Structures are given as structure tokens and as C-alpha cells.
Amino acid sequence: MKHEPTIIIDFNQKRMKFEKPLQIWQTHKLEEISGIFEKVQEAIDGQFYVAGYVSYECAPAFERHFSVCEPDAEIPLVWFGVYERPVEEVDIAPKGVYSVSDWSAGTNRVEYTNNIESIHAAIARGETYQVNYSTRLKARFTGDDFAYYEDLRDVQTNYSAYLNVGRYRILSVSPELFFHWNGEHIRTKPMKGTLPITGSKQTLFESEKNRTENVMIVDLLRNDLGRIAKTGTIKVPHLFEIEEYPTLYQMTSTVEANTKPGVTLFDVFQAMFPCGSITGAPKISTMKIISYLEKEPRHIYCGSIGLAVPGEGITFNVAIRTVLVDTHTQLAVYGVGGGITWDSTAEDEYDEMRTKSRVLTYRHERSGSQT
Numbered sequence: 001m002k003h004e005p006t007i008i009i010d011f012n013q014k015r016m017k018f019e020k021p022l023q024i025w026q027t028h029k030l031e032e033i034s035g036i037f038e039k040v041q042e043a044i045d046g047q048f049y050v051a052g053y054v055s056y057e058c059a060p061a062f063e064r065h066f067s068v069c070e071p072d073a074e075i076p077l078v079w080f081g082v083y084e085r086p087v088e089e090v091d092i093a094p095k096g097v098y099s100v101s102d103w104s105a106g107t108n109r110v111e112y113t114n115n116i117e118s119i120h121a122a123i124a125r126g127e128t129y130q131v132n133y134s135t136r137l138k139a140r141f142t143g144d145d146f147a148y149y150e151d152l153r154d155v156q157t158n159y160s161a162y163l164n165v166g167r168y169r170i171l172s173v174s175p176e177l178f179f180h181w182n183g184e185h186i187r188t189k190p191m192k193g194t195l196p197i198t199g200s201k202q203t204l205f206e207s208e209k210n211r212t213e214n215v216m217i218v219d220l221l222r223n224d225l226g227r228i229a230k231t232g233t234i235k236v237p238h239l240f241e242i243e244e245y246p247t248l249y250q251m252t253s254t255v256e257a258n259t260k261p262g263v264t265l266f267d268v269f270q271a272m273f274p275c276g277s278i279t280g281a282p283k284i285s286t287m288k289i290i291s292y293l294e295k296e297p298r299h300i301y302c303g304s305i306g307l308a309v310p311g312e313g314i315t316f317n318v319a320i321r322t323v324l325v326d327t328h329t330q331l332a333v334y335g336v337g338g339g340i341t342w343d344s345t346a347e348d349e350y351d352e353m354r355t356k357s358r359v360l361t362y363r364h365e366r367s368g369s370q371t
Contacts, residue, residue: 003166007051009307010160021081033061037266043082047310052080056298062270067288069297096144107135113346115293130216130280134337141332145169145325155359159317161305172322178275178304182313190217190277193251196355201242204249213339220276221255227271229257247358275318278302301335
């Protein structure tokens with residue numbers, strides 16, 4: 001029986017549901033990615049809706065010097081569906097039942113501390129300024145994955161998306177915008193700087209460490225945008241803004257520009273992907289460090305999920321706060337990390353990782369229930 005994918009995009013408090021795609025384009029091969037982007041561009045130019053994802057391991061397709069871990073042969077590197085329109089009536093069935101085991105970290109404190117020390121050594125050698133180092137949490141999952149997505153979305157909702165693409169289910173509750181582009185103007189909103197909700201907005205705003213992390217990534221994105229922007233149009237209208245979520249505060253900045261004539265979606269990804277907020281700087285040498293330390297692929301985590309809407313433009317998130325569920329093995333994987341600079345300590349960064357993971361259990365902590 002042929003599987004019919006279901007895509008739900010919850011960007012900026014607006015839900016769009018997509019079923020019965022006219023076309024599906026996916027691949028496990030890096031050399032086929034540029035061709036898929038050409039087809040996606042044709043669909044966008046033809047005023048169709050396009051929704052899908054680009055995994056982190058696609059990076060070498062846009063810049064051959066980018067280093068990534070060997071991707072899982074079973075998970076498509078990219079997946080895009082083409083649609084005439086979203087489903088008009090978004091009827092959400094009553095929430096089903098699901099079970100999630102305790103999340104176990106793939107990296108213990110000792111290994112984590114050793115890796116932070118390795119990053120400090122790389123910074124001292126001048127190989128990097130900041131490394132977005134991450135690890136994976138894993139759990140057993142059974143039941144209704146969409147119900148779990150809805151519970152996760154109660155915590156963070158700005159750029160959330162649910163993708164049922166067959167064997168794999170992607171539950172992304174990302175608060176971070178990668179870019180919105182209407183064909184002429186592009187806006188990106190990197191997120192770098194975190195504080196638990198038990199702290200205060202002012203404390204995060206005044207944190208020199210978090211400001212340093214943030215401005216490094218702002219400068220990186222300004223440089224990335226320079227490859228596709230008209231001269232003199234790159235601006236930073238908002239710097240060090242603080243966003244509040246139920247479990248934490250996040251520091252964001254906004255970088256925008258007017259794009260050159262003839263720029264395509266592939267050009268945008270070639271200039272900007274992966275987003276600097278989840279790599280660090282400079283990208284080429286830093287991604288080499290990441291692939292050496294992490295030793296396993298990120299998959300959708302730190303990739304991007306997006307939607308093209310005729311007449312409105314193209315929006316992609318940074319796929320953080322994202323759970324990947326394998327329905328065959330009943331394994332759920334959640335990536336979590338943070339920007340490591342010279343001033344970072346292993347203890348603080350490990351605590352920040354735990355703060356960012358609270359999205360997984362926040363609803364049950366609040367209700368006093370267990371799943």
C-alpha cells in the first residue's frame with residue numbers, strides 16, 4: 001500500500017496542512033540535490049506550494065569543503081512535496097495516546113568535558129572562534145507521534161512543523177527562523193544566547209558571553225548574505241533581542257538584505273546553509289571539528305524545514321528542538337547543543353543543554369504526569 005505523506009506547517013501561528021502531493025522529490029545522493037532544487041524552483045515559479053526539508057548532511061552539495069558525518073542510508077537527505085493548495089479544512093483528530101521512555105544522552109559528562117577542552121584547544125590554535133557542539137538524546141517511542149508533536153508545540157510554536165514522510169516522522173518545534181525570502185528581500189533571525197526561565201531577560205541581555213556568541217554569528221550571516229545581496233543593502237535592524245518561552249529565554253538578532261536579480265533558492269542555500277547559528281565560525285574549519293567530535297550524523301536536526309507560498313515567499317526554519325521518530329525501530333532522536341567559545345565552561349554548557357531539552361518533558365512536568 002502506497003504511503004500518503006502528511007505535512008503540517010505551523011509558522012508564525014498559522015497552520016497549513018498538505019496532503020496528496022502532485023510530485024515528491026527526494027534523494028539519498030548528494031549529486032542529485034542541485035537537480036532537485038532546480039525542480040523545486042520550477043514549481044515555485046509555477047505558483048505551486050512546496051514543502052519539505054533539507055538535512056544537515058546536505059551541506060557538501062552546496063560547498064564541497066564542508067565536512068559532515070556519514071549520513072544514514074535509510075533517511076533521505078532532502079524531501080520536497082509539491083501541492084496545488086493546502087487542505088482547506090484543517091480538521092485535527094482528537095489526540096491519541098503515546099509513550100516516551102526516559103531520554104538518554106549519547107555523551108556522558110566526562111566525554112562532554114573532554115570535547116569542550118578539545119574545542120578550547122582548537123580556539124587557541126586559531127582554527128575556530130565558536131563551535132556549535134551538540135549531542136543526541138534517544139528514547140523509545142510508541143503511539144501517536146502527532147499527539148506528541150502537539151504537546152511539544154505547546155512550549156515553542158514560532159516555526160514548528162510536522163512531517164509524516166513514511167517510515168520517518170519529523171516533529172520540529174523550532175523557535176528559530178533561518179530565512180524568509182520573497183524573491184527580492186531576505187530576512188534571517190539567528191538565535192544565539194540562552195538562559196533558563198528561572199533567570200531574567202535583563203541578565204541574558206547584559207551577558208557578555210551571550211552577546212559575544214550572538215555577534216559572531218551575526219557577522220557570519222552578514223558575510224553569507226554578501227554572496228547574494230545587492231551592494232550596500234545588508235542591515236542589522238535588531239541586535240540582542242530577548243524572546244521568552246515557557247522554559248527559557250533566547251537572544252536573537254535580525255539580519256536582512258535585498259537580493260541580486262536572478263538569485264534562486266539553490267543560490268540562497270549555497271550562500272547560507274547550514275545556518276551559522278548551528279555551526280559556528282568560520283564554517284569550513286568549524287564543521288570539520290564538529291564532524292570529528294560528534295561522530296554521528298545530525299540528520300534533520302540543524303538542517304532546515306520550509307514552505308514556499310505563492311505570492312508570499314519562502315520561509316525555512318533552523319531545525320533545532322526537533323525530534324526524529326523511526327516508526328520501524330521505535331527510536332526517537334533529539335539533537336541538542338550550544339555555541340562553545342573561549343569563555344565557555346563545560347559545566348555551564350552541559351546545564352544549557354539540559355535547559356534546551358526541557359521542551360521534551362515540560363508539559364508532563366507542568367501537569368505532574370508521566371508518559
